[in-house]
Amino acid sequence: MKTAHKLEDLKRPVPSDIDIAQAATPVKIYGFAQQLGLEEDEIELYGHYKAKISLDVVERMQDRPNGNYIVVTAITPTPLGEGKTTTTVGLSQALGAHLDKTVFTCIRQPSMGPTFGIKGGAAGGGYSQVIPMEEFNLHLTGDIHAISAANNLLAAAIDTRMYHESKQSDAALYRRLVPTKKGKREFSPIQVRRLVKLGITERDPDKLTEEEAGRFARLDINPETMTWRRVVDMNDRMLRGIEVGRGVAEQFPRETGFDITVASEIMAILALTTDLADMRERIGRMVVGFSHAGEPVTCEDVGCAGALTVLMKEAIKPTLMQTLEGTPAFVHAGPFANIAHGNSSIVADKIALKLVGDDGYVITEAGFGADIGMEKFFNIKCRASGLQPNCVVLVATIRALKMHGGGPLVKAGQPLAPEYIEENLELLEAGADNLVAHIRNAKRYGVPVVVAVNRFTSDTDAEVDLVRRHAIAAGAEDAVVSNHWADGGAGSADLGRAVIAACEKESNFQFLYDLDLSIKEKIETIAKKMYSAAGVTFSETAERQIADYTRNGFDKLPICMAKTHLSISHDPNLKGAPSGFTVPVREIRASVGAGFLYPLLGTMSTMPGLATRPAFYDIDIDLETGMVIGLM
């Protein structure tokens, strides 16, 4: 599967991301996909440079051993991010175009909303990018749109059902739900699922008792418990809190709001599902609220789990694209990294592991710092997939470590303080404990760790050397500088060699906790072992939720901590490697379909806003060439 080629004539200074991306000539994706060993019917083109790939590949190649599985994570970042995606792409380009290895990159699809607000490129950056970057950042193959549609169909179905229930008797509801059509009256297969759940064995609609018909027909959702919100893939802060049902014909007001689409539980499902049948079941299990009697009401109960699956049936296929150096990349799923697990899809990783085979490499990325993305990669994603990781790449920057050592505030849109641009070994020395803590955490899972120092132009050799010494001392297999942003894969060749060497070491992967532990025990394990907390406190709300979830059998789910990414702790102000603090759990929510509980350790925003001058002021079409301009 040789598709890679070395970049030549790298420009100095390094041009903007979009200029580099648009100057490149991607190859047509069909031939590219065939070179990877994909067969005609497994490739569905979406334009010239994107293709959805069938999940059937895994079955066709079931006898082929998987390749090496490498997760890219990072130290605790500054608000600017430390270049994980760029490192992920650069490392792939190094392995494929410079070290003659078979390689696949698996990354998340970005939300489109922030593209028009303020953000850096999600396709990588500099000479390490997935192209075409416009297609990567806009629409892609429609998966996020499919999630919006599915999410909002369920929302409409719930609200309308509550409305109809408010207007109709049990008997009238039942008559309408199971109407006589052409002289016949029967339950649809979807309705039979609800009968099964309710323990009603009768299948003739005319023979249900009045009580059974009533239980079947009335979901009786307690509006106070409704957790299902609508979504839109835009930064629209005025939708955070809204009141619906104010129309003249409705007059059925209810307080609710919109999240950005990638925060939908359906996105988390897309990332964690393993096939169509599994997705159908997960969608059906999603809990949207509770009845007045305290029973969970699911998407299946609402009757639209089949329709949601139909809406998602193309989205389950990962999208194949290419990097600047012609290595393949899957772009698939992009769940939030706080209220969800922040990892790209299992199906993409699985297909890629088969395609690269025994001596190949699949580089996948986990969101936020290692205390969040990597922890969830291991305990949630690998648990759901059954896959065994071979190596952790931990991305560090001199800038972030100086911040951890007490450097001045780093803020998006503001110039960096001189400490970050000039050599400052004291700050760096003081901040190295953050790196050390993440190495220690990663090693707890039995997987070899390689530190990648994502080098900025202002970093000095002495600084890089200091980081290297600390990393090795903390047990990293190696710590190497990576210059992929400026040099593409060539700049990551040393990192590539270190990763190859680490993958030859033995990996003894183990989970951090057992699912059979209680909810509290699982949370405490993560807080103490990953965050170095002294303990955990639970609010009254959290205590009540724990009791409810345990009663409903949701206590066997893994835990997905929703916390700040700006500290290993729950408190964004605690930099470096804090310890001895107490983690407060304010509330615990359940994504039963995705399959995790998420304790909230702070306020999580699930809908970004737009600044006074959003990025859209720069974005337009060049009407001469048809090219997009101003995309960052």
Next chain:
Amino acid sequence: MKTAHKLEDLKRPVPSDIDIAQAATPVKIYGFAQQLGLEEDEIELYGHYKAKISLDVVERMQDRPNGNYIVVTAITPTPLGEGKTTTTVGLSQALGAHLDKTVFTCIRQPSMGPTFGIKGGAAGGGYSQVIPMEEFNLHLTGDIHAISAANNLLAAAIDTRMYHESKQSDAALYRRLVPTKKGKREFSPIQVRRLVKLGITERDPDKLTEEEAGRFARLDINPETMTWRRVVDMNDRMLRGIEVGRGVAEQFPRETGFDITVASEIMAILALTTDLADMRERIGRMVVGFSHAGEPVTCEDVGCAGALTVLMKEAIKPTLMQTLEGTPAFVHAGPFANIAHGNSSIVADKIALKLVGDDGYVITEAGFGADIGMEKFFNIKCRASGLQPNCVVLVATIRALKMHGGGPLVKAGQPLAPEYIEENLELLEAGADNLVAHIRNAKRYGVPVVVAVNRFTSDTDAEVDLVRRHAIAAGAEDAVVSNHWADGGAGSADLGRAVIAACEKESNFQFLYDLDLSIKEKIETIAKKMYSAAGVTFSETAERQIADYTRNGFDKLPICMAKTHLSISHDPNLKGAPSGFTVPVREIRASVGAGFLYPLLGTMSTMPGLATRPAFYDIDIDLETGMVIGLM
């Protein structure tokens, strides 16, 4: 461009639409597109059976004469619809597979929302369908999703702008809108457009006067005048009336609501635009509300017209699919037929007319009855495209004519009264004047008219003959029975022959009114000449709007009447061919970007709802085969 093939082994009784569609084996669309004369770079595949086609075709074939241009419309329908799309598809199959002609079908993309509510297939029906019907009805190539994204980006931008303006002084706004970046301060090209509009000639941000900077920075939208609403492609009635901005951080409440996506002005633009540059300008011209000083505020003023165009740049390309008998179909755009013009896209028609060439046929469909869809096809769509129609096909059903003759109420979901199933020449005779009125209306445009009697199994020969006699007497070139639902193209062969003959007649196409007439004169012309109204009354609101629009130069736009489709008049209860009534104009709205004014003659619902038992109860995936089940 021979792609057609005759259907064989037609089943009796006629199976369900989805069973027929799924039993067919569509050909791979790439080879299909090549056979039509399309070149590799003009074809962008979306899966195996759909392709977006580049607008470059029109330029490449500019020297080739256009084919014959046929619009399919209908008499005033019952609420069940009279089979226009099915006739459009069946006629194409007849021409292509049975009469050896080169043919193209151009139809609208359906909204996805109603698919899960209650509806008939939008892909045609029986043995006259566009396939695969699941792909046709779900997502297609993402155009409607792109419209949702573009529409909602503008909504978010407006609301957030109003919020920021409420919190900041002119100077602060200006400083943020034109920030100093790396020591430089400059207007973006999009901001320069606003300077031009404001008549500000200075281009150095530091040199604007305080007054100029204030005018530039503050849009000062009067919230009372905000007409831009958000959209979602779902039947979600609880979003008809909502209050946004209730979040803790916002506390900036405003009453608004959601429409279904196909009601967005951007959909109307997609249908009426001629190329990317034209779309960019139309999007920029969209008026979202008025300033406190009464000046129109446009999408361009808000600063996101470029971004919206970028979001729409793939949507502008029509989607190629195929019919059951292998003739090509463009599926593109689907604006509402009341508040918008209800016709598929100009670009699809233009490409198709080039591809079929001189002796070919392009069959395009206009929404609702001829008083609406055909009138708008002529006066709005043909005016924007410059294309000349050669023939009108007017679809009639015995059922609808009986209703016009005084037959009992026809209602969706309820059994038909016996009058509609048994021969009843009296009712039919009494109702024929509706057909006659539409023929008279169509002929006013100088275009030959062919009546297609869409035959139902219960229609008798005597009934069909009566309709035929009335049609010919009223001036139709011919009136033929079409049996495409049961027999595919073979059932439409007579209709095909009649259309071929009609296209050989001379067509002297002319518009109904001149754009230079006043708004009132244009409305009165349509009301009197098309509807046979005695006159028109204008509400106070309408009078004020007419004055405003005239002052702003919007009075030269064509008129897009928003009225019921269930009567030629404004009153759904006036069946047959009413006359002498007075049309009340309650309000007149402006779609300045799409390029029309739309007078409201009644209450138009722009957001459907869901019944107690929506269609989603039947929709699921067959997990064995991966096929969609239960789609209607």
